[in-house]
Amino acid sequence: MSKDSQETNTQTVAYGWQLITPKNTIVTDNEQGNIIIGDSSNDFSGGPFIVLKVSENEATVKASGYFEQGVSITLDKKIIVQRRPDIELED
Numbered sequence: 001m002s003k004d005s006q007e008t009n010t011q012t013v014a015y016g017w018q019l020i021t022p023k024n025t026i027v028t029d030n031e032q033g034n035i036i037i038g039d040s041s042n043d044f045s046g047g048p049f050i051v052l053k054v055s056e057n058e059a060t061v062k063a064s065g066y067f068e069q070g071v072s073i074t075l076d077k078k079i080i081v082q083r084r085p086d087i088e089l090e091d
Contacts, residue, residue, distance in 0.1 A: 015077075017054050022083040037081060039067040050081065 007023040014033040021027060024041040035052040048065035059073045072080040 013054065015054050015056050017059060018078045020078060020080045022081065025081070025083075037065075039065065039083070041067075041083075052079065054079075 008020050009023060009025065010018060010020050011027065013019045013027070013029045013035055014031055019027060019029075019035065019037075021037060022039075022041075024039065026038045026040050027035065028038075029035040033054040035054065037050040037052070039047060047067055049063070050061065050065050050068060050071065051063040052071075053060045053062055059077075059079055061071055064071065067083055069082040069084045072078075072082070074080070
């Protein structure tokens, strides 16, 4: 696994949810609570997006890609996306 795979970005999205994503992630959201998360790293770029829907009291994963290892939703309005480990090929 590369060193930078543990680095994260945190941003506030609709309804006060905190979104914590790996570095090299692109996030698009709107005031209606629709969130799309894409990976821009060399390992997974161009793959399926994670699609979330949030409201004042609920967060739902509508679709997921393959770059994430997991999506955690906490009671204190945090959504944490964890990236799969980088694959290191030996020569």
